[in-house]
Amino acid sequence: MNRLAQGVVLILLGGAVVKASVTDMYLRYVREWMQYFLIAAGAVLIIAGIMTIIYDLRHGSHVDDHDHGDDKPHKEPRVGWLLIAPVLGLLLVAPPALGAFAAGQSGSAVLQASDLYPPLPEGDPADISVLDYATRGIFDKGESMKDTKGSYRTVRMTGFLSAGPNGEQVVTRMMLSCCAADARPIKVGMTGRIPEGLGNDQWVELVGKYTTKTSVDPVNNQTITYIDIAEWRKIDPPRNQYE
Amino acid sequence: MTVTERPHVHEPETPAKGKRIGSVEVLAVLLVLLVFFQKPIAAWINQYEQLRTWTTVFVSVMVQATPFLVFGVALSATIAVFVPRSFWAKALPKNPALAVPVASCAGVILPGCECGSVPIAGSLIRRGVTPAAALAFLLAAPAINPVVLAATAVAFQGQPEMVVARGAASLVVAMIMGWLWLRLGKTEWIKMPRRPELDGLSKGRAFWAACRHDIIHAGGFLVLGAMAASTINVIVPEKWLLTLASNELVAILALAFLAVLLSICSEADAFVAKSLSVFSPTAQLVFMVVGPMVDLKLISMQTGVFGRRFAFRFAPATFVIAVVIASITGLVLLS
Numbered sequence: 001m002n003r004l005a006q007g008v009v010l011i012l013l014g015g016a017v018v019k020a021s022v023t024d025m026y027l028r029y030v031r032e033w034m035q036y037f038l039i040a041a042g043a044v045l046i047i048a049g050i051m052t053i054i055y056d057l058r059h060g061s062h063v064d065d066h067d068h069g070d071d072k073p074h075k076e077p078r079v080g081w082l083l084i085a086p087v088l089g090l091l092l093v094a095p096p097a098l099g100a101f102a103a104g105q106s107g108s109a110v111l112q113a114s115d116l117y118p119p120l121p122e123g124d125p126a127d128i129s130v131l132d133y134a135t136r137g138i139f140d141k142g143e144s145m146k147d148t149k150g151s152y153r154t155v156r157m158t159g160f161l162s163a164g165p166n167g168e169q170v171v172t173r174m175m176l177s178c179c180a181a182d183a184r185p186i187k188v189g190m191t192g193r194i195p196e197g198l199g200n201d202q203w204v205e206l207v208g209k210y211t212t213k214t215s216v217d218p219v220n221n222q223t224i225t226y227i228d229i230a231e232w233r234k235i236d237p238p239r240n241q242y243e
Numbered sequence: 244m245t246v247t248e249r250p251h252v253h254e255p256e257t258p259a260k261g262k263r264i265g266s267v268e269v270l271a272v273l274l275v276l277l278v279f280f281q282k283p284i285a286a287w288i289n290q291y292e293q294l295r296t297w298t299t300v301f302v303s304v305m306v307q308a309t310p311f312l313v314f315g316v317a318l319s320a321t322i323a324v325f326v327p328r329s330f331w332a333k334a335l336p337k338n339p340a341l342a343v344p345v346a347s348c349a350g351v352i353l354p355g356c357e358c359g360s361v362p363i364a365g366s367l368i369r370r371g372v373t374p375a376a377a378l379a380f381l382l383a384a385p386a387i388n389p390v391v392l393a394a395t396a397v398a399f400q401g402q403p404e405m406v407v408a409r410g411a412a413s414l415v416v417a418m419i420m421g422w423l424w425l426r427l428g429k430t431e432w433i434k435m436p437r438r439p440e441l442d443g444l445s446k447g448r449a450f451w452a453a454c455r456h457d458i459i460h461a462g463g464f465l466v467l468g469a470m471a472a473s474t475i476n477v478i479v480p481e482k483w484l485l486t487l488a489s490n491e492l493v494a495i496l497a498l499a500f501l502a503v504l505l506s507i508c509s510e511a512d513a514f515v516a517k518s519l520s521v522f523s524p525t526a527q528l529v530f531m532v533v534g535p536m537v538d539l540k541l542i543s544m545q546t547g548v549f550g551r552r553f554a555f556r557f558a559p560a561t562f563v564i565a566v567v568i569a570s571i572t573g574l575v576l577l578s
Contacts, residue, residue, distance in 0.1 A: 002266045004266070005269075009459070013462075020306065028303075029302055030303065030307050037310045038310055041309050041310035041312075041313040042309075045313060047451075048451055048454045048455050049455075051451040051455075052451065055448055077459055077463065079460065079547060080460070080462075081463070083466060086301075086305035086306075086466065089301060090302060092277055093284070093288055093298055095288070096295065098296065098299055098300075101292040101295075101296050102299075104480075105481065106481050107520075110517050177510075178507075178510055179303040180304075181300050181307075181506075181508075182508070182511040182515050184515070219482050220481060220485065220518065220520055220521055221485075221521055
């Protein structure tokens, strides 16, 4: 790969990274806080590419390099061609966020207990994330999801369907720490009016109440909490599909 | 400096124009074809969930690593162009055996992933830093920087001994590898790809030439490593691991190899280690000590930056030392 081509590859890679990070596309692959970091890195790549091309055109190809005078055709750094792969991945394929397949591959995330579970937000039903629901379910046995009279409040959560233990479907969100390579699923089992006739990876909104039923994720023996569903509906995937 | 440069990969090519098809033409044709066939290719990939997940993980690893690579390369180009050789002679102790621990501790100041530290270590060696010290830095920087230790503390809440064990074990491994290199290492194992001669150039031009060269080289090998790691991620279900957790020795080796294969960024591996909850704390510690020092992504990048003869000796040696030291640390601090 000669230097002109290297310059073009750098610009393409930088452009792909910038394009992904000014749209919401980067949220499929990394955490939200990476955005400005990605734009800066993409900008440096583009500048490096432009400078490479400028210097190459202005000075020709052999001014700054050692020529051993052996007249052999010099091998090019072929490995540089591989950098086209992430460009194609981002610009042409733009793969979706991780879904049911990845959720089935790895064990449930190990959640962190906290000392205090603040009351659920106002509203009926109260919106809650799958992560928050599972945490309150496992460590607090749902106590903080009760109203003043001591009965469980109605909550609403969104997630996608994936295969759970014993073949039944569970509602799932993936949790990222850095990028999709370290994604862990959080799974919540479903009882009551279970969504029917939907395939895995379908996003749903569930409205229901806490139930004390639990089961165990066979992949790594983590506890799975359940929700007793009153209503459900199909929805489009949210802007940020990870939690 | 006696480090030899690989003679066959240097630059000026462009044989007389018109004689053969150049890279730019190949690149252009390739891109036009791919844009033309975008829809069928994307549809084909989406059809198979394994392939789709592989593509997501691969793109994700690359997107995540790119800022760290660019940051590391820019720093390494700065070292190559703006920091005079005499600086390193003053900054590090003359005695190489003392330079190793100093360089290991210097790793604390670089809050980056492992992708950035490979080109930086390469640049240090080119600028006359003794390879033993540069290699100790290479191992220490991704493992014991504050961001990584903070992430470990968050993942292992209520187990501060895990953070201490991780920092101590990683530091010890980095220093042992540095000293081991002093005793057994041969400089002719390190063959760096030829970089365009920077000395005669203006500073700006030299900086961008070094950036371009390192991104293309280290980046290309990063792609190779990311592809291998995504493959492992997709084809190995975690259920297989469960059966290995009951025997302590098997568990330690299983998580050590898993760390090598998964190639997770050192800033995230603590969360993954924590979720491998059926394994003992010592096995989890081994996972976190091995991962930032030896993994597919790193072996691939080290091959690109230091040469195959180096990487094929250095990586297995580091692996053995890291497993042994982390196991001992685990026995002492975690049980």
